Amino acid sequence: MKVFKFGGASVNSVERIKNLAKIVKQYPDEKLLIVISAMGKTTNALEKVAEAFYEGKKEEALRLFEQVKQQHLTSAKNLLTVDYFPCAVHLKNLFTEAEWLVHDKPVRDFDYYYDQVVCIGELLSTALVSFYLNEAGIVNKWIDVRDIIRTDDNFRDANIDWEFTKTKIQGTVAPLFNDLNIVITQGFIGSTDENESTTLGREGSDYTAAVFANILNTESLTIWKDVQSVMNADPKQFPDAEPIPELNYNEVIEMAYYGAQVIHPKTIKPLHNKNIPLFVKCFLEPTLPGTLIHNQALKKQLPAIIVLKEKQVMLELSSKDFSFVGEHHVSHLYHLFEKLKIKPNLTQNGAISFLSVFDDRVEKIEKLALEASELFDVKVIKDLSLLTIRHFNKQLFEKLTEGKKILLRQQTPDTIQVLIQ
Numbered sequence: 001m002k003v004f005k006f007g008g009a010s011v012n013s014v015e016r017i018k019n020l021a022k023i024v025k026q027y028p029d030e031k032l033l034i035v036i037s038a039m040g041k042t043t044n045a046l047e048k049v050a051e052a053f054y055e056g057k058k059e060e061a062l063r064l065f066e067q068v069k070q071q072h073l074t075s076a077k078n079l080l081t082v083d084y085f086p087c088a089v090h091l092k093n094l095f096t097e098a099e100w101l102v103h104d105k106p107v108r109d110f111d112y113y114y115d116q117v118v119c120i121g122e123l124l125s126t127a128l129v130s131f132y133l134n135e136a137g138i139v140n141k142w143i144d145v146r147d148i149i150r151t152d153d154n155f156r157d158a159n160i161d162w163e164f165t166k167t168k169i170q171g172t173v174a175p176l177f178n179d180l181n182i183v184i185t186q187g188f189i190g191s192t193d194e195n196e197s198t199t200l201g202r203e204g205s206d207y208t209a210a211v212f213a214n215i216l217n218t219e220s221l222t223i224w225k226d227v228q229s230v231m232n233a234d235p236k237q238f239p240d241a242e243p244i245p246e247l248n249y250n251e252v253i254e255m256a257y258y259g260a261q262v263i264h265p266k267t268i269k270p271l272h273n274k275n276i277p278l279f280v281k282c283f284l285e286p287t288l289p290g291t292l293i294h295n296q297a298l299k300k301q302l303p304a305i306i307v308l309k310e311k312q313v314m315l316e317l318s319s320k321d322f323s324f325v326g327e328h329h330v331s332h333l334y335h336l337f338e339k340l341k342i343k344p345n346l347t348q349n350g351a352i353s354f355l356s357v358f359d360d361r362v363e364k365i366e367k368l369a370l371e372a373s374e375l376f377d378v379k380v381i382k383d384l385s386l387l388t389i390r391h392f393n394k395q396l397f398e399k400l401t402e403g404k405k406i407l408l409r410q411q412t413p414d415t416i417q418v419l420i421q
């Protein structure tokens with residue numbers, strides 16, 4: 001058995017869904033558990049619906065939701081002939097789930113409503129694909145993953161209850177494969193023991209796929225993306241970025257930690273624990289080899305891996321009375337980070353100041369600066385970039401930093417990081 005994960009870009013049009021079918025057809029004798037994301041930018045669109053609703057703009061929320069509905073119904077119309085009607089009924093039932101909520105007034109936290117609305121994206125896309133594959137003769141069963149993946153109620157970043165989920169997958173998902181080869185389900189979403197929908201954090205579908213691979217003990221997981229493979233840098237930032245044919249879990253964890261947009265960081269552990277290889281392949285050119293990620297030492301030396309994070313902000317926190325910044329200050333700060341759910345990308349402690357670098361999420365940074373100002377003098381510097389190079393060499397480092405003003409630099413034998421103004 002294999003797990004396939006198809007991201008939003010692989011299902012964002014009628015042509016792409018047909019392309020997905022072509023890929024799946026290449027595996028006629030394989031048992032496939034297929035995890036799919038919401039179509040294209042649906043998650044972003046649904047976020048807007050949830051925001052409008054929460055701001056009390058019900059009409060606006062319904063108008064935005066209408067666009068999501070029409071887009072899915074139109075896709076269904078263009079994909080299906082005989083099964084359009086039952087598919088539309090299924091989609092409409094899902095629409096209703098979000099709509100009854102939008103007609104109410106918000107009385108709970110935003111994050112709760114966010115999850116109830118945003119989860120619809122994955123339910124819609126998977127229903128559409130499942131109907132289409134069945135009509136195209138690729139027999140499959142659609143399941144609502146909210147009956148399977150149990151989480152806590154930490155909305156928007158829910159944690160999986162592994163015991164419950166394992167029992168469910170083994171007891172109800174695995175037996176489905178006795179009668180058919182393909183099961184289709186949603187990434188990114190789950191539900192609490194009170195049947196409230198939850199989400200696992202943006203881009204969380206990779207993680208869902210890894211959870212299924214782990215519990216079903218599959219021979220591999222393949223993540224189908226719109227890039228030819230994992231690259232050593234973002235080709236949009238570095239046009240001569242090169243493909244990496246082979247990686248191991250350790251390296252991927254490091255890359256994700258430094259901000260490379262490869263795979264959702266939570267994906268690796270469930271695979272690593274069961275030693276399940278991960279393939280990253282291109283759905284546009286499925287014959288390309290892609291990247292193989294495994295648990296062994298690498299045969300070939302890796303190229304330098306470059307991660308450039310833009311829109312960074314540095315907080316310089318200095319003690320008010322020229323006293324040293326000690327454990328007391330630092331632990332206070334880390335409590336603040338935790339409370340505000342904000343993670344520094346880099347920190348450095350000096351005698352009377354503590355430097356920390358973050359993604360510039362304006363609202364959170366303002367709150368942090370305000371709260372920290374009780375204990376420190378706070379200086380905020382914006383519009384910075386954080387450059388990380390793993391397996392760096394001197395020439396490359398000099399080339400990438402030439403003529404740039406470096407505010408902060410950290411280095412280990414393997415990795416160099418600089419904050420650039």
Ligand code: ASP
Nearest residue numbers: 037043188202203204205
């Ligand atoms: N649809 C969700 C998102 O856009 C989850 C995913 O794509 O993995 O974040």
Ligand code: MG
Nearest residue numbers: 007008037203
């Ligand atoms: Mg996605």
